[in-house]
Amino acid sequence: MYSSSASAADSPQGSTDAPAGEDRTRDRVLSMVLEDGPISAAELGKALRLTPAAVRRHLDALTDSGLVEVKSMARQASGAGRPARRYVVSQGGQARLGDDYLHIAVDALRDLQKYGGSEAVDEFVARRFEDLETRYARELEGIDSLEDRATKLAELLSADGFVGYTREAGLIGFNNLNQPINPALQAAMAAVQLCQGHCPVLGLAKEFPQFCEHETGMFSRLLGVDVRRLSTLATGGHVCTTHIPVGRFYTANAREKRVRVKSTRQEKLR
Incomplete structure (x- = not known):
């Protein structure tokens, strides 16, 4: 659980006069914005069982303290009407959540780059992720399903402070005309997104892109499939998002299995 109290006290507009119960509720709101943002006030109220007035009060306080900001987004259903107001943790909020x-x-890395060059920095970051990859690989042993591996990886990232979670992607949300989708196409396009709502090394990643590059490579090796980075906190996104092509993984495995079976039969006929 991330706390808004210390950050509010550091902010010019912040206040520590809120009762303890208010602080705990505000921390729950902040955690949900961090993990599920962009999220609307209505969605927050429903999930946390808060009245609209209570949600607005906490969101206003978090916005005033600079932890949360509003994103205006087009409505997905038709694109018409006023943009929907949704909340995300601000870049300033990210910087104040655990990177003292x-x-x-x-x-230190600036000095390393100054005296050793970019290659020295790249080697340092690579070694860091080698150690992390070894630890994560042990935890992923015996998990065959790509979706389960991604979920477990998200759990491991959360334990290290990255607020990891997964969500389905693929063709979901693209069939606005309510037309039937070919089942084979839907299976082939199935995907999962691995998301990170917080980055404990955000300040480093902003200045040294090697952190994001090596992390993406680590994800690909751990999951056994090519992944694609859609957004990063370091480049201004509200969440780090990695696209995992689940359908392509299973399609490739099935094709390989068919080829192997065919080859075995041909050998028997010789």
Whole structure:
């Protein structure tokens, strides 16, 4: 659980006068915006069982303290009408959630780049992710399903402070005309998105893109499939999103199995 209290106290508009119960509820609102943003006030109220007035009060306080900001997004159903107001954790909020000593690491990497060049920085980041990959790989052993591996990876990322979660992608949300979708196409296009709502090394990743590059490579090796980065917090996104082509993975495996079976039969006929 991320706390808004310390950050509010550091903000010019922030206040620590809210009762303890209010602080706990506000922290729940902040955590949900962090994990599920962009999210609407109505969705927050429904999930947390809060009245519209209570949701607005907490969102206003988080916005005033600079932790949360409003994103205006086009409505998906028809695109008509006023843009929907949805809430995300701001870049300033990301910077204030758990990176108190990050400036020391940034200064160290700047010196490393100054005296050793970009290759030295790349080698340092690569070693960091090698250690992380070894630890994660042990936890993923014995998990065959790509979806289950992605879910477990999200759990491991959350334990390390990245607020990881997965969501379905593929053709979902693209069939606005309510036309039937070919089942084979739908299966082939099935995908999962691995999301990270927070980055404990955001300040580093903003200045040194090697962090995002090596992390993406690590995801690909751990999952056993080519993945694609759709957005990152370091480049201004509200969440880090990695596209995992589940359908392509199973289609390729099925094709390989058919080829192997065919080859075995041909050998028997010789």
